[in-house]
Amino acid sequence: MNARFAVAAMLAACCLLAGCAPEQTAAFMKNVGGVEGLVRNIKDASGTIDEPREIELGHGMMETLLGARPLVPDAEVQRYVNFVGAWVAAQSDRPGLPWRFAVNDSDHVNAFAAPGGYVIVTKGMINTLHSEAELAGVLGHEIGHVIRKHHLAALRKGAFMNLLGAGAAAGAAGKSSGELVQALVGPTKDLYSRGLDKDDEFEADRVGIVLAARAGYDPYGLPAALQTLAKIKADDPYLALLFKTHPNPGARLDQLALAMGAGFDRFQGSPQNADRFRYATRNLRPPQ
Amino acid sequence: MIDRMRRLCWLVASVAAVLAAPAWAQETGFTLRATDVKAKPFLDAELLAKLPEKTPVTVLVRQGGWMQIKVGETQGWVRMLSLRLGNPDPKQNDTSLLAAITRSSRPSANPTVTTGVRGFSEEDLKAAKPSPEEVAKMESFAVPPAGAAQFAVAGKLVAQRVAFVKADGKPEKEKK
Numbered sequence: 001m002n003a004r005f006a007v008a009a010m011l012a013a014c015c016l017l018a019g020c021a022p023e024q025t026a027a028f029m030k031n032v033g034g035v036e037g038l039v040r041n042i043k044d045a046s047g048t049i050d051e052p053r054e055i056e057l058g059h060g061m062m063e064t065l066l067g068a069r070p071l072v073p074d075a076e077v078q079r080y081v082n083f084v085g086a087w088v089a090a091q092s093d094r095p096g097l098p099w100r101f102a103v104n105d106s107d108h109v110n111a112f113a114a115p116g117g118y119v120i121v122t123k124g125m126i127n128t129l130h131s132e133a134e135l136a137g138v139l140g141h142e143i144g145h146v147i148r149k150h151h152l153a154a155l156r157k158g159a160f161m162n163l164l165g166a167g168a169a170a171g172a173a174g175k176s177s178g179e180l181v182q183a184l185v186g187p188t189k190d191l192y193s194r195g196l197d198k199d200d201e202f203e204a205d206r207v208g209i210v211l212a213a214r215a216g217y218d219p220y221g222l223p224a225a226l227q228t229l230a231k232i233k234a235d236d237p238y239l240a241l242l243f244k245t246h247p248n249p250g251a252r253l254d255q256l257a258l259a260m261g262a263g264f265d266r267f268q269g270s271p272q273n274a275d276r277f278r279y280a281t282r283n284l285r286p287p288q
Numbered sequence: 289m290i291d292r293m294r295r296l297c298w299l300v301a302s303v304a305a306v307l308a309a310p311a312w313a314q315e316t317g318f319t320l321r322a323t324d325v326k327a328k329p330f331l332d333a334e335l336l337a338k339l340p341e342k343t344p345v346t347v348l349v350r351q352g353g354w355m356q357i358k359v360g361e362t363q364g365w366v367r368m369l370s371l372r373l374g375n376p377d378p379k380q381n382d383t384s385l386l387a388a389i390t391r392s393s394r395p396s397a398n399p400t401v402t403t404g405v406r407g408f409s410e411e412d413l414k415a416a417k418p419s420p421e422e423v424a425k426m427e428s429f430a431v432p433p434a435g436a437a438q439f440a441v442a443g444k445l446v447a448q449r450v451a452f453v454k455a456d457g458k459p460e461k462e463k464k
Contacts, residue, residue: 059423066422068412078429086436091447095433102426106412118426132443181418189413202455210452216445220353220368231315231374250372257369260353261457262331268352273443 049152051116055098058116060184061151065112065120065192069104072123072284077103080280084132085119085139091214092207094147101139103284109229110242112192113142115151123284124238128228132273136212137222144207150200154191195245202247202255209260218270219260226253315347317357317371325364329354336364342376 049057071078078101085101097117106122113119119142121135129135145151195201205222213219230249232239246252319339327334329351337359339345345357345366354365431439440447451459 060418062423062426063418063420064416065413066426067419068416070419070422071425075429078426079431082429082431083436083439086431086433087440087445090433090436098430100426100430102429178418178420181420185416185418189416193413206453206455210450213450214448216440216447218352220350223353223369224350227368227371227373230372253369253372255455259453259455259457260369263453263457265331265353267448268329268354270352271444273445276443 049149051097054149054152055116056180057184058114058118058146058151060181061114061188061191062118063181064185064188065114066102066104069106069122072103072105074103074283077126077281077284081121081135081139084135085143088136088140088211088215089117089143091211092143092147097146099143108238108242109232111138111142113145113151115146115149117146119143119146126281126284127286128232129225129277130228130272130274131218131221131224132277133212133217133219133221133271134225135221135277136215136217137208137219138225140208140211140215141204141222142208143211144204145196145200148200148203148207150196150204151191153200154194154196155187193245198247202252205252205256206259209256209264213264213267213270216270218272219264219267221272223253223256223260226256315373316375317345317347317355317373318376319343319345319366320370320372323366323370325357325359325362325366326354327364329356329365333365337362339366344375345371347371347373 081101081103082099086099089095089097089099094117099117099119101119101121103126104120104122107124108122109124109128111119111121111125119139121138121142125138126135129138205226208222209219212221226249229239229242230253243249247255319341321341323339323343324335325337325339327336339359343359345359348356348358348363350356350368351365353368355368355371356363356365357371451462454460
């Protein structure tokens with residue numbers, strides 16, 4: 001403990017001597033504690049990680065994810081997914097998170113989230129959907145991963161912890177002020193190429209339909225999106241990756257059939273808002 | 289002349305109707321299990337027909353949890369989750385319930401093993417360099433709660449009280 005403090009103090013002193021502004025020094029100190037604290041937090045058997053750290057973690061992971069593919073340069077569609085997403089997330093039990101949504105410039109059909117309230121859908125996914133109710137269901141599924149902390153559960157599993165620990169050690173010994181982000185690069189790439197636990201995917205589907213229903217949408221939007229995916233051939237290169245990291249859409253639909261039964265029939269006639277969706281996303285579609 | 293005009297109007301109207309229909313209208317599908325065809329999209333509506341498993345159907349439109357279908361001379365409504373789109377194909381993934389249960393009861397301690405990447409190609413992710421600029425851009429599009437509520441009103445969306453559901457459809461216990 002003393003040794004760690006001494007190293008941090010020494011590095012901070014170097015930073016001061018090198019002429020960093022006091023804010024930068026403070027941020028640097030926070031990050032040194034941040035990475036190590038993060039590892040301690042995630043390792044904690046009780047599974048607790050405080051919300052500011054969770055958001056910091058998600059932010060760091062997002063830097064790598066958006067480094068892979070940037071946002072589509074369409075402010076209208078970015079604003080639109082934030083309206084839909086913010087409204088759906090407001091119905092969750094964590095409405096106070098700083099929810100952020102984006103469409104990234106990828107033709108692959110997918111959507112993913114990071115801790116703390118970050119959600120990305122690909123342009124390819126937007127182009128397979130038919131209505132705002134379907135988008136609400138897909139965003140609801142991702143919001144489900146965030147509110148149930150599925151990524152944190154995956155991070156807690158061995159391999160990721162070792163990577164994060166190694167990153168933290170490298171970060172603490174290094175000179176960069178972005179060591180939290182650097183420490184997260186490996187674990188982020190690893191986590192998002194493996195995918196989450198299958199049961200967590202089924203749980204996120206159930207959260208997705210309920211959040212869409214709470215938001216006043218036709219709750220069958222997510223199943224409708226899955227039906228579209230289910231008919232696309234499994235060897236389609238733009239879907240192969242989604243299929244590998246998720247249970248197949250048919251299995252997800254079967255699980256939803258069990259969970260929904262006739263319990264969602266009372267929302268028959270709830271809006272799908274297909275026109276608003278088509279208008280907001282018109283510039284993403286390839287020319288016919 | 290008037291007749292020709294009328295015919296033209298009818299043609300224009302038909303084309304407009306087709307264009308206005310959801311993009312997946314007139315798809316083919318098939319029944320996953322033995323399924324009732326109802327006159328209206330409600331459980332207690334009149335029963336029109338009973339379809340056996342794997343009956344090919346034409347899907348016309350979706351309304352909530354129901355799909356309007358046509359099979360032979362019969363047109364009616366079936367439960368959406370009793371259907372799959374496309375054609376039954378034995379080479380496709382087995383979507384049977386038994387298969388789903390077998391799959392989902394695999395040991396859950398191991399994350400899904402795959403070389404794929406969620407959302408972009410694996411090469412994109414491997415080569416990724418952190419981009420604080422893109423995250424800052426993402427944050428700049430955030431919508432405050434009041435804005436989301438206004439957006440909901442404009443879309444005729446009314447918030448509902450609905451409990452989260454467990455895998456068997458029973459409500460989850462609410463957190464105190």
